[in-house]
Amino acid sequence: MNPFSTLGIRHDIVNAITDLGFETPTPIQEQSIPVLLSGSNDFVGLAQTGTGKTAAFGLPLLELIDFTKNYPQALILCPTRELCLQITSDLNNYAKNLNDVHVVAVYGGASISDQLRQIKRGVQIVVATPGRMLDIINRKAINFSEVRYVVLDEADEMLNMGFQEDIDHILSTTPDDKKTWLFSATMPAEVRRIAKNYMTDPVELTMGKQNTGNVNIDHEYYVIRARDKYAAFKRIVDFNPEIFGIVFCRTKIETQEIAEALIKDGYNADSLHGDLSQQQRDKVMKRYRDRNLQLLIATDVAARGIDVNDVTHVINYSLPDELENYTHRSGRTARAGKSGVSISIINSKELGKIRQIERTIGKKFTKVDVPNGFDVCEKQLFAMVHRVHQVEVNEAQMESYIQRIMDEFAEMDKEEIIKRFASLEFNRFLDYYKNAPDLNAPVGDDRGDRGERGERTERFSRGSSSRGDYTRLFINLGSVDDFTRGDMLGFICNNAKISGKSVGKIDLKGVYTFFEVENDVAEAVQQNFKSVDFNGRTVRIELAGERDGGGSRERSGGFRREGGSRERSSGGYRDFSGKRRDESRGDRSGAGRTGGDRERRKRY
Ligand code: AMP
Secondary structure, three states, X not given: OOHHHHHOOOHHHHHHHHHOOOOOOXXXXXXXXXXXXXXXXXXXXXXXXXXXHHHHHHHHHXXXXXXXXXXOOEEEEOOOHHHHHHHHHHHHHHOOOOOOOOEEEEOOOOOHHHHHHHHHHOOOEEEEOHHHHHXXXXXXXXXXXXXXXXXXXXXXXXXXXXOHHXXXXXXXXXXXXXXXXXXXXXXXXXXXXXXHHHOOOOEEEEOOOOOOOOOOEEEEEEEEOHHHHHHHHHHHHHHOOOOOEEEEOOOHHHHHHHHHHHHHOOOOEEEEOOOOOHHHHHHHHHHHHOOOOOEEEEOHHHHOOOOOOOXXXXXXXXXXXXXXXXXXHHOOOOOOOOOEEEEEEEOHHHHHHHHHHHHHHOOOOEEOOOOOHHXXXXXXXXXXXHHHHHOOXXXXXXXXXXXXXXXXXOOOOHHHHHHHHXXXXXXXXXXXXXXXOOOEOOOOOOHHHHHHHHHHHHHHOOOOOEEXXXXXXXXXXXXXXXXXXXHHHHHHHHHHOOOHHHEEEEEEOOOOEEEEEEHHHHHHHHHHOOOOEEOOEEOOEEEHHHHOOOHHHHHHHHHHHOOOHHHHHOHHHHHHHHHHHHHXXXXXXXXXOOHHHHHHHHHO
């Protein structure tokens, strides 16, 4: 007998979920379905997302509701539109063999009149986000007097998002004797309060240890200097050619900046954040779901409730401010019994936060080194080889060309041909990564942080050309010459024949740039640049002290010269742009993106 039938689910539903690939119940389904099917208890389920929660409450609901009656009998509240649509579609899928089932999704950002029309036609299950639900209640467009079951899904998220009052209000319109089923990944005091206020002796089930991340998630962290963050991030992505990931940033702006930088660098990425219209969000989500997008860059709020299967990596580009959010973030991978990796890219000062998260989730993180250029090349090469092996050949289309191709290679044996095809891709990667610096920061090294702080504090005190172990140099090229800081790093290293490790802070200006190099290479840098020119212009390198007697010059003349009113007037833009540029091409070594990206774009 099918294990779902054993739990008490009728055949029509079992057949439908079998079509969805549900063969055995997940632990939460196994434990909660029998309890909920009785229909006589309030219920609290402490479970992570991705554990099969929707079916855990959805299947019992379908058993308990009388579909011959056409009025609301169940209300499911959830935090986001995405989750709302997901639950609605899941319920419809489970119920595809049943008659007269009417489920309506009620959520903000879409036409209310369509939703009102559907409600008017008659529904038994309402799946709603709190704001829009309240709106409809206030319009007196729905009658909840016959509601027998209320499900609060991702209760902690709803409270996080400030829906507490709305929920109180909505619940007050439902009968006192209804049963309330609450699901939450965490159990903060506010969720406890809801349980206490609205429930009588709830049956409580905890799936796994409270707050424990999914056991199928590996938690990894990379320690880098703050200024190398973007470069390290890209390298990690390159090292995982099959990545299908969600990248978390702390702010909307950071989200957008990283997405833009990635797109410019040839990656298949887009951003999801609160400033997008609902339509834009839907579009991005559709592309991601359809796998036409490889990297989704998101804020915590925007990514709430996203349920996409097969996400291979969650990347914490910035650690969350609220440590609880780490669990929500990492829960976007390793869904439905799959495994996944949650990566955090940190500087050495953030190690304490990692330890704190370890304590919260009860799991150890593994420290991983940022791969070196050669490792990335090797990984990409074999990914390419694998793709060649797997590629579907369009025989019909190929037919007209194959003879000419065969003729072209007539003189070469198989090994030679393979070597050439592989080299086509490999050479480009090798070229791209040939000067790739080591991006790992020794733990305890806070150079990067000093560098970032320096950006603000040093601007007005750069009279001296020597600062500790570094010498500050001037170069007569800047952003107007289309240099990013990463480009500048590559340009300096290539021409001065020094490693990126010897270069400190790069202060890119309009028509000039200040940069730091380690004292013992400063002389060589000046010498090696003596005969360098750029687009026919002589490149001049001088000690910064000789050029720049202090901050006044920069504050008055410097910015004006570069026509940088935007930079001057908006500190935000400058910080931002500077930061992104600094990070954005950190390991480019002057090369453009490689064919690997095009390949990637095609695949996704
Ligand atoms: P949820 O926690 O409800 O968001 O479910 C996470 C994912 O697991 C969804 O994609 C479900 O379709 C899938 N799923 C739920 N229950 C099962 C099951 N018993 N067997 C296989 N997949 C499942």
